[in-house]
Amino acid sequence: MTDFKGIPIVTTGTSRTADSGEARSSGVKYRTAQGFTAIRDGIKATAGQSQAAPAGRKPAWLRAPMPAGARFEEVRQTVNEHRLATVCEEAKCPNIGECWNAGTATLMLMGEVCTRACRFCAVDTGNPNGWLDGDEPLNAARTVQLMQLQYVVLTSVNRDDLPDGGAAHFAACIREIKRLNPRTAVETLTPDFQGVLSHVQIVVDSGLEVFAQNVETVRRLTHPVRDPRASYDQTLAVLAHAKAYRPHVLTKTSLMLGLGETDAEIRRTMADLRAIGVDILTLGQYLRPTVNHLPIQRFVTPDEFAAYREHALGLGFLECVSGPLVRSSYRAEQALARNNAGLGEGGVATRG
Numbered sequence: 001m002t003d004f005k006g007i008p009i010v011t012t013g014t015s016r017t018a019d020s021g022e023a024r025s026s027g028v029k030y031r032t033a034q035g036f037t038a039i040r041d042g043i044k045a046t047a048g049q050s051q052a053a054p055a056g057r058k059p060a061w062l063r064a065p066m067p068a069g070a071r072f073e074e075v076r077q078t079v080n081e082h083r084l085a086t087v088c089e090e091a092k093c094p095n096i097g098e099c100w101n102a103g104t105a106t107l108m109l110m111g112e113v114c115t116r117a118c119r120f121c122a123v124d125t126g127n128p129n130g131w132l133d134g135d136e137p138l139n140a141a142r143t144v145q146l147m148q149l150q151y152v153v154l155t156s157v158n159r160d161d162l163p164d165g166g167a168a169h170f171a172a173c174i175r176e177i178k179r180l181n182p183r184t185a186v187e188t189l190t191p192d193f194q195g196v197l198s199h200v201q202i203v204v205d206s207g208l209e210v211f212a213q214n215v216e217t218v219r220r221l222t223h224p225v226r227d228p229r230a231s232y233d234q235t236l237a238v239l240a241h242a243k244a245y246r247p248h249v250l251t252k253t254s255l256m257l258g259l260g261e262t263d264a265e266i267r268r269t270m271a272d273l274r275a276i277g278v279d280i281l282t283l284g285q286y287l288r289p290t291v292n293h294l295p296i297q298r299f300v301t302p303d304e305f306a307a308y309r310e311h312a313l314g315l316g317f318l319e320c321v322s323g324p325l326v327r328s329s330y331r332a333e334q335a336l337a338r339n340n341a342g343l344g345e346g347g348v349a350t351r352g
Contacts, residue, residue: 026122026290038113038126043292059299061324062285067097075105078146094325103150106189106329107140109173110166114157116227120216120256122289127161132169137176144181151333152177155189160229164202165193171206178207185209187252187332195234197241204246210280211242212252214328215273218265225259225294240276250279250318254328256286257308260297270312279318283308284326300324 027045029037099105110132117125133139144152154173159166167190174186187210193199204211215235217225222232235253243251253273255266273281283305288296305322312320321330 027292032113032126032128034111034128034131036113036126036129036131038124039117040124041122041290041292042114042117042125043119043290045292059301061302062287062299064094064325065097069097069101071101071103072097075147093327095327095330099329099331102331102333103148104153104329104331104333105147105149106153106155107143109136109140109154109156110159110169111157115160116158116229118216118225118227118230119294120225120259120286120289122293123157128159130161132162132166136169137172140173141176141180144177144184149181149184151185151187153187153189153329153332155329156191158191158227158229160191160194164199165191165196167193167199167202170203174203174206174208185333187212187329189214189252189328192230192234192238194229195237197237197245200238200241201245204242204249208249210250210252210332211239211246212254212280212328213238213242214254215239215269216254216256217259218255218261218269219272220265221259221261236272236276239273239278243277243279251277252280252282252328253278254282254284257283257300257305258286258296258298259294266308267311270315270317274315274317281312281317281320281322282326282328282330283312283320283322284328284330285324 025045026041027043028040030040031037093099093106111128112124113126113128114121114123115125115127140154154170154177156166156170162169170188170190174188177184177186186208188203188208189212190200190203192213200211213235215232216222216230219232222230239251239253242249255269257266270281285300286294286296288294302324305324305326309320309322312322321334
């Protein structure tokens, strides 16, 4: 088959390393090395285009410095030499230099193809039909070992095609990381497991320090921002259960700002999260990954981010890491030190 519903299918080895320009085009169908088809960047080329007015040029505070530093160069050389895969590089994260210099990195588990199609996210979409890499737990542990990470964030695509949503695989990776790297702290940013709380327990029981599931946006904007299979209340239920089940495990979530939410809605979301015991909140600017995704409605200023943080701390969050270029795993190890990841000392919130 060379096309699917009128969309040409491109055959390629992997979703992120294809060499041809056509294979990299956003919105096209391609065939993975495992034999299933997926949509590049998650949204078909005509599905998500909006007539909404653009928010204008990016302001100066959204300019990230070039990554540098002795520790960064050492980690980058190790990653390249051993062909290690990190979300930091593949997602072109603007904070890669700061995190790698601090001994923190994010790894993505269970492949690069998500079963969902959120309209803010550029992860490829498809159905992996149950495929999993059985060597991944050991490979993830060796990656942490080679990179000499003090803190690792494990995230993944949604895997609704798996009976447990990938919970057992997450747990296996965490246990193997802890076996080879007993001093490394582990944070997981998981799928919602379709709200099945027994699957949440499998992950929380695995020895991690921080359990995260992102609410992403305010209740009113959950749809169309998130895939229909995700929901505001489902994420709250997952976070609430993780905290109630293992109170010593820290819980964490993230909000993107600039999608059309109001100040009152942001504060209402914060209150909802504190009501279920969420410990750590991150706030960052939504940046449109492709023209097929939702447009930016506004650029939130550094002063506004600082005010949101103060409000969050007033509600009782252990920490709120808040700034224009903050992402959910940004300087994750520093959030535990309650210093806003250095944002008040020339970090991402004050660049310009």
